Amino acid sequence: MEKVVKSESEWRVQLSPEEFRVLRQAGTEPAYTGEYVDTKTEGVYSCRACGAELFRSGTKFESHCGWPSFFEPSESDAVVLIEDHSLGMSRVEVRCARCDSHLGHVFHGEGYATPTDDRYCINSVSLRLVPADS
Template sequence: MDLSKTDLPQTEDEWRVRLTPAEFRVLRQADTEAPFTGEYTDTKTKGVYRCRACGAELFTSDTKFDSHCGWPSFFQPLAEDRVRYIEDNSMGMRRVEVRCANCDSHLGHVFEGEGYGTPTDQRYCINSISLTLEPRED
Protein backbone atom coordinates (compact mmCIF):
# COMPACT_ATOMS: atom_id res chain seq x y z
CA MET A 1 0.00 0.00 0.00
CA ASP A 2 1.82 3.10 -1.18
CA LEU A 3 -0.84 5.78 -1.46
CA SER A 4 -0.29 8.76 -3.71
CA LYS A 5 -1.13 12.18 -2.30
CA THR A 6 -4.38 12.22 -4.25
CA ASP A 7 -5.49 8.94 -2.61
CA LEU A 8 -4.84 10.14 0.93
CA PRO A 9 -7.58 11.20 3.33
CA GLN A 10 -8.13 14.94 3.10
CA THR A 11 -9.54 15.65 6.56
CA GLU A 12 -8.65 14.58 10.09
CA ASP A 13 -12.09 12.92 10.32
CA GLU A 14 -11.18 10.75 7.30
CA TRP A 15 -7.85 9.88 8.95
CA ARG A 16 -9.71 8.99 12.15
CA VAL A 17 -11.76 6.42 10.21
CA ARG A 18 -8.67 4.96 8.51
CA LEU A 19 -6.46 4.64 11.62
CA THR A 20 -6.93 3.03 15.02
CA PRO A 21 -7.29 5.47 17.92
CA ALA A 22 -3.69 4.81 19.04
CA GLU A 23 -2.36 5.25 15.49
CA PHE A 24 -4.34 8.47 15.10
CA ARG A 25 -2.95 9.92 18.35
CA VAL A 26 0.65 9.39 17.24
CA LEU A 27 0.46 9.82 13.46
CA ARG A 28 -1.99 12.72 13.28
CA GLN A 29 -1.73 14.37 16.72
CA ALA A 30 2.05 13.95 17.24
CA ASP A 31 1.70 11.94 20.44
CA THR A 32 4.42 9.49 21.50
CA GLU A 33 3.99 5.82 22.31
CA ALA A 34 5.37 4.64 25.64
CA PRO A 35 9.04 3.61 25.54
CA PHE A 36 9.92 -0.08 25.20
CA THR A 37 6.36 -0.99 24.15
CA GLY A 38 6.51 -0.77 20.34
CA GLU A 39 6.70 -3.84 18.16
CA TYR A 40 9.87 -2.72 16.32
CA THR A 41 11.97 -1.47 19.25
CA ASP A 42 14.21 -4.57 19.32
CA THR A 43 13.40 -6.09 15.92
CA LYS A 44 16.37 -7.40 13.92
CA THR A 45 14.31 -8.43 10.87
CA LYS A 46 15.78 -7.24 7.57
CA GLY A 47 13.50 -5.15 5.40
CA VAL A 48 11.97 -1.77 4.64
CA TYR A 49 10.07 0.31 7.16
CA ARG A 50 7.05 2.09 5.70
CA CYS A 51 4.76 4.82 6.96
CA ARG A 52 1.80 3.09 8.62
CA ALA A 53 -0.57 5.80 7.36
CA CYS A 54 0.32 5.87 3.64
CA GLY A 55 2.81 3.07 2.95
CA ALA A 56 5.67 5.30 1.81
CA GLU A 57 9.11 3.69 2.20
CA LEU A 58 10.97 5.62 4.90
CA PHE A 59 13.84 3.63 6.47
CA THR A 60 15.67 0.35 5.95
CA SER A 61 16.85 -2.18 8.49
CA ASP A 62 20.41 -1.48 7.27
CA THR A 63 20.27 1.91 9.03
CA LYS A 64 18.55 0.67 12.21
CA PHE A 65 20.71 0.46 15.31
CA ASP A 66 20.42 -0.37 19.00
CA SER A 67 20.18 2.92 20.87
CA HIS A 68 18.51 1.43 23.97
CA CYS A 69 16.26 4.50 24.14
CA GLY A 70 12.94 2.64 23.99
CA TRP A 71 12.02 3.35 20.38
CA PRO A 72 13.32 2.11 17.03
CA SER A 73 16.35 4.17 16.01
CA PHE A 74 17.79 4.77 12.55
CA PHE A 75 20.83 6.82 11.53
CA GLN A 76 19.28 8.09 8.28
CA PRO A 77 16.10 7.90 6.22
CA LEU A 78 15.93 5.92 2.98
CA ALA A 79 16.25 9.26 1.15
CA GLU A 80 16.01 12.85 2.35
CA ASP A 81 12.90 13.47 0.24
CA ARG A 82 11.01 10.76 2.21
CA VAL A 83 10.78 12.84 5.38
CA ARG A 84 10.33 16.46 6.34
CA TYR A 85 11.49 18.31 9.42
CA ILE A 86 9.73 20.73 11.76
CA GLU A 87 11.29 22.64 14.64
CA ASP A 88 9.59 21.47 17.85
CA ASN A 89 9.98 23.66 20.92
CA SER A 90 7.47 21.78 23.07
CA MET A 91 8.29 20.22 26.44
CA GLY A 92 10.80 22.97 27.25
CA MET A 93 13.43 21.83 24.76
CA ARG A 94 14.44 22.31 21.14
CA ARG A 95 13.88 19.20 19.08
CA VAL A 96 13.38 18.41 15.40
CA GLU A 97 10.18 16.56 14.56
CA VAL A 98 10.26 14.07 11.69
CA ARG A 99 7.19 13.70 9.48
CA CYS A 100 6.36 11.56 6.46
CA ALA A 101 6.85 13.74 3.38
CA ASN A 102 4.04 11.94 1.55
CA CYS A 103 1.17 12.20 4.06
CA ASP A 104 2.54 14.59 6.72
CA SER A 105 2.11 12.05 9.53
CA HIS A 106 4.21 12.36 12.69
CA LEU A 107 6.96 9.74 12.90
CA GLY A 108 9.13 10.88 15.81
CA HIS A 109 12.17 13.12 16.26
CA VAL A 110 15.77 13.27 15.07
CA PHE A 111 18.65 14.01 17.43
CA GLU A 112 22.32 14.56 16.70
CA GLY A 113 25.56 14.79 18.57
CA GLU A 114 24.68 12.09 21.10
CA GLY A 115 27.86 10.11 20.45
CA TYR A 116 26.41 6.98 18.86
CA GLY A 117 28.91 5.22 16.62
CA THR A 118 26.89 5.73 13.44
CA PRO A 119 28.00 7.23 10.11
CA THR A 120 25.77 10.31 10.54
CA ASP A 121 25.91 10.93 14.31
CA GLN A 122 22.11 11.18 14.10
CA ARG A 123 19.37 9.19 15.81
CA TYR A 124 15.99 9.12 14.15
CA CYS A 125 13.89 8.12 17.16
CA ILE A 126 10.71 6.80 15.51
CA ASN A 127 7.50 5.49 17.05
CA SER A 128 6.88 1.82 16.16
CA ILE A 129 3.20 2.60 15.70
CA SER A 130 4.15 5.03 12.91
CA LEU A 131 5.73 2.20 10.91
CA THR A 132 5.10 -1.14 9.26
CA LEU A 133 7.92 -3.50 8.36
CA GLU A 134 8.09 -5.21 4.98
CA PRO A 135 10.52 -8.09 5.56
CA ARG A 136 13.01 -9.07 2.88
CA GLU A 137 14.90 -12.28 2.44
CA ASP A 138 18.68 -12.10 2.18
Protein backbone atom coordinates in the same frame (compact mmCIF):
# COMPACT_ATOMS: atom_id res chain seq x y z
CA MET B 1 6.04 11.81 -4.84
CA GLU B 2 2.29 12.25 -4.87
CA LYS B 3 1.01 13.71 -1.58
CA VAL B 4 -1.70 11.95 0.41
CA VAL B 5 -4.24 14.41 1.78
CA LYS B 6 -7.18 13.25 3.88
CA SER B 7 -9.51 14.88 6.35
CA GLU B 8 -9.06 14.10 10.03
CA SER B 9 -12.30 12.08 9.93
CA GLU B 10 -10.94 10.00 7.04
CA TRP B 11 -7.73 9.35 9.02
CA ARG B 12 -9.83 8.33 12.07
CA VAL B 13 -11.61 5.69 9.98
CA GLN B 14 -8.33 4.34 8.55
CA LEU B 15 -6.21 4.33 11.71
CA SER B 16 -6.64 2.71 15.12
CA PRO B 17 -7.10 5.16 18.02
CA GLU B 18 -3.43 4.77 19.06
CA GLU B 19 -2.19 5.17 15.47
CA PHE B 20 -4.32 8.31 15.11
CA ARG B 21 -3.05 9.76 18.41
CA VAL B 22 0.59 9.34 17.39
CA LEU B 23 0.48 9.86 13.62
CA ARG B 24 -2.09 12.66 13.40
CA GLN B 25 -1.87 14.30 16.85
CA ALA B 26 1.93 14.05 17.32
CA GLY B 27 1.68 11.74 20.30
CA THR B 28 4.38 9.39 21.59
CA GLU B 29 4.03 5.74 22.45
CA PRO B 30 5.48 4.72 25.83
CA ALA B 31 9.18 3.75 25.74
CA TYR B 32 9.97 0.05 25.23
CA THR B 33 6.38 -0.82 24.28
CA GLY B 34 6.53 -0.61 20.47
CA GLU B 35 6.63 -3.73 18.32
CA TYR B 36 9.83 -2.72 16.49
CA VAL B 37 12.07 -1.65 19.41
CA ASP B 38 14.11 -4.87 19.33
CA THR B 39 13.30 -6.11 15.82
CA LYS B 40 16.26 -7.28 13.78
CA THR B 41 14.27 -8.42 10.73
CA GLU B 42 15.68 -7.21 7.42
CA GLY B 43 13.32 -5.15 5.33
CA VAL B 44 11.79 -1.75 4.71
CA TYR B 45 9.99 0.38 7.27
CA SER B 46 7.12 2.27 5.67
CA CYS B 47 4.67 4.87 6.97
CA ARG B 48 1.74 3.13 8.65
CA ALA B 49 -0.62 5.85 7.41
CA CYS B 50 0.27 6.04 3.70
CA GLY B 51 2.76 3.25 2.95
CA ALA B 52 5.63 5.50 1.84
CA GLU B 53 9.09 3.97 2.30
CA LEU B 54 10.84 5.74 5.18
CA PHE B 55 13.74 3.67 6.56
CA ARG B 56 15.66 0.50 5.73
CA SER B 57 16.67 -2.10 8.28
CA GLY B 58 20.35 -1.58 7.44
CA THR B 59 20.16 1.87 9.07
CA LYS B 60 18.47 0.65 12.27
CA PHE B 61 20.69 0.51 15.33
CA GLU B 62 20.55 -0.19 19.07
CA SER B 63 20.29 3.16 20.86
CA HIS B 64 18.71 1.79 24.05
CA CYS B 65 16.32 4.78 24.12
CA GLY B 66 13.08 2.77 24.05
CA TRP B 67 12.07 3.44 20.44
CA PRO B 68 13.33 2.13 17.10
CA SER B 69 16.35 4.21 16.02
CA PHE B 70 17.74 4.78 12.54
CA PHE B 71 20.75 6.82 11.44
CA GLU B 72 19.17 8.06 8.18
CA PRO B 73 15.96 7.82 6.13
CA SER B 74 15.91 5.64 3.01
CA GLU B 75 15.83 8.78 0.85
CA SER B 76 16.58 12.33 1.98
CA ASP B 77 13.17 13.51 0.76
CA ALA B 78 11.22 10.69 2.49
CA VAL B 79 10.83 12.76 5.64
CA VAL B 80 10.35 16.40 6.56
CA LEU B 81 12.11 17.91 9.56
CA ILE B 82 10.36 20.61 11.60
CA GLU B 83 11.60 22.58 14.60
CA ASP B 84 9.60 21.54 17.65
CA HIS B 85 9.59 23.71 20.78
CA SER B 86 6.73 21.93 22.54
CA LEU B 87 6.88 20.67 26.12
CA GLY B 88 9.59 23.20 26.98
CA MET B 89 12.16 21.41 24.81
CA SER B 90 13.97 22.26 21.59
CA ARG B 91 13.80 19.25 19.25
CA VAL B 92 13.41 18.43 15.58
CA GLU B 93 10.22 16.60 14.67
CA VAL B 94 10.24 13.99 11.88
CA ARG B 95 7.18 13.80 9.62
CA CYS B 96 6.33 11.67 6.61
CA ALA B 97 6.88 13.77 3.49
CA ARG B 98 4.02 12.05 1.67
CA CYS B 99 1.16 12.34 4.20
CA ASP B 100 2.52 14.71 6.88
CA SER B 101 2.10 12.16 9.66
CA HIS B 102 4.16 12.49 12.85
CA LEU B 103 6.86 9.81 13.10
CA GLY B 104 9.07 10.92 15.99
CA HIS B 105 12.14 13.14 16.44
CA VAL B 106 15.74 13.29 15.21
CA PHE B 107 18.72 14.05 17.44
CA HIS B 108 22.26 14.88 16.30
CA GLY B 109 25.65 14.70 17.94
CA GLU B 110 24.93 12.19 20.69
CA GLY B 111 28.09 10.18 20.02
CA TYR B 112 26.60 7.05 18.46
CA ALA B 113 29.03 5.16 16.23
CA THR B 114 26.93 5.59 13.09
CA PRO B 115 27.85 7.13 9.73
CA THR B 116 25.72 10.24 10.37
CA ASP B 117 25.73 10.63 14.17
CA ASP B 118 21.97 11.16 13.83
CA ARG B 119 19.35 9.23 15.79
CA TYR B 120 15.94 9.17 14.17
CA CYS B 121 13.88 8.14 17.20
CA ILE B 122 10.66 6.81 15.64
CA ASN B 123 7.44 5.49 17.17
CA SER B 124 6.82 1.84 16.20
CA VAL B 125 3.13 2.61 15.75
CA SER B 126 4.10 5.07 12.98
CA LEU B 127 5.81 2.32 11.01
CA ARG B 128 5.00 -0.92 9.20
CA LEU B 129 7.86 -3.34 8.53
CA VAL B 130 7.82 -5.09 5.18
CA PRO B 131 10.26 -8.02 5.59
CA ALA B 132 12.82 -8.47 2.81
CA ASP B 133 11.77 -12.08 2.22
CA SER B 134 8.10 -11.25 1.60
